[in-house]
Amino acid sequence: MLTISGLGVTYGGLRALTGVSLEVREGEFVTLVGPNGAGKTTLLKAISGTVTAAEGRIAYRGRDLGRMRASERAALGIAHVPEGRRVFATLSVMENLELGSYRRAARAHRAQALETVLELFPLLRARRAQLAGSLSGGEQQMLALGRGLMAQPDLLLLDEPSQGLGPRIVEQIFETIDRIRRERRLTILLVEQRVVEALELCDRGYVLETGRVVLDGGREALLADTRVQRAYLGG
Ligand SMILES: Nc1ncnc2c1ncn2[C@@H]1O[C@H](COP(=O)(O)OP(=O)(O)O)[C@@H](O)[C@H]1O
Numbered sequence: 001m002l003t004i005s006g007l008g009v010t011y012g013g014l015r016a017l018t019g020v021s022l023e024v025r026e027g028e029f030v031t032l033v034g035p036n037g038a039g040k041t042t043l044l045k046a047i048s049g050t051v052t053a054a055e056g057r058i059a060y061r062g063r064d065l066g067r068m069r070a071s072e073r074a075a076l077g078i079a080h081v082p083e084g085r086r087v088f089a090t091l092s093v094m095e096n097l098e099l100g101s102y103r104r105a106a107r108a109h110r111a112q113a114l115e116t117v118l119e120l121f122p123l124l125r126a127r128r129a130q131l132a133g134s135l136s137g138g139e140q141q142m143l144a145l146g147r148g149l150m151a152q153p154d155l156l157l158l159d160e161p162s163q164g165l166g167p168r169i170v171e172q173i174f175e176t177i178d179r180i181r182r183e184r185r186l187t188i189l190l191v192e193q194r195v196v197e198a199l200e201l202c203d204r205g206y207v208l209e210t211g212r213v214v215l216d217g218g219r220e221a222l223l224a225d226t227r228v229q230r231a232y233l234g235g
């Protein structure tokens, strides 16, 4: 579904990604883990079209995304839930969700999508008239996720949904992501700094360090890998 080969991104003179190759198949849950500054956010931005690749190729369902604008990529069914749970603080929960269904294909099924999202997040239903800015951090993350789902994407890009949240909320959010994946035909690429929890969710994973993929493999293989254990599991 998504094939990235030899991707390089630079910010001015600074290199953020070098020779990154990665594949996400239809229906798969792929996780990319790595420490702060590794280039995870940059990779998602290159896919959704908010940063430009200096080298390499990104293909989605056989189409080269290279010269496409972000809005065109969204129209093809790619939704990006950015890091830092960006919600519109002065709009209500409902208004935030409605903004997620801007793409033409999604507008037609807005009511149905809304019902699905509110069912996944009963908390958002209870708070639907409340201003997004008055929600807790965890609730805002749920709203950001819900807004991404309102676009009814085929490929969901999730950037560190756990960022800055306490362990109980993180567990809840990861459980919901797992549920979304099991109940809907959705392909997910999740990037995370919480290496173990994120790897446990995925089918396959990649480890990114200073802009390069240093390791990849199936869930069990990665969790058992001595390099992963030494670096991230304190093993
Ligand atoms: N807009 C930007 N301008 C300049 N450098 C940036 C910018 N965004 C990210 N970087 C740099 O690129 C590298 C990768 O950043 P990022 O993709 O945000 O990593 P991660 O999401 O893994 O923490 C870091 O060294 C970061 O400082």
Ligand SMILES: [Mg+2]
Pocket (backbone or CB within 6 Å): 040, 041, 042, 083, 159, 160
């Ligand atoms: Mg990041």
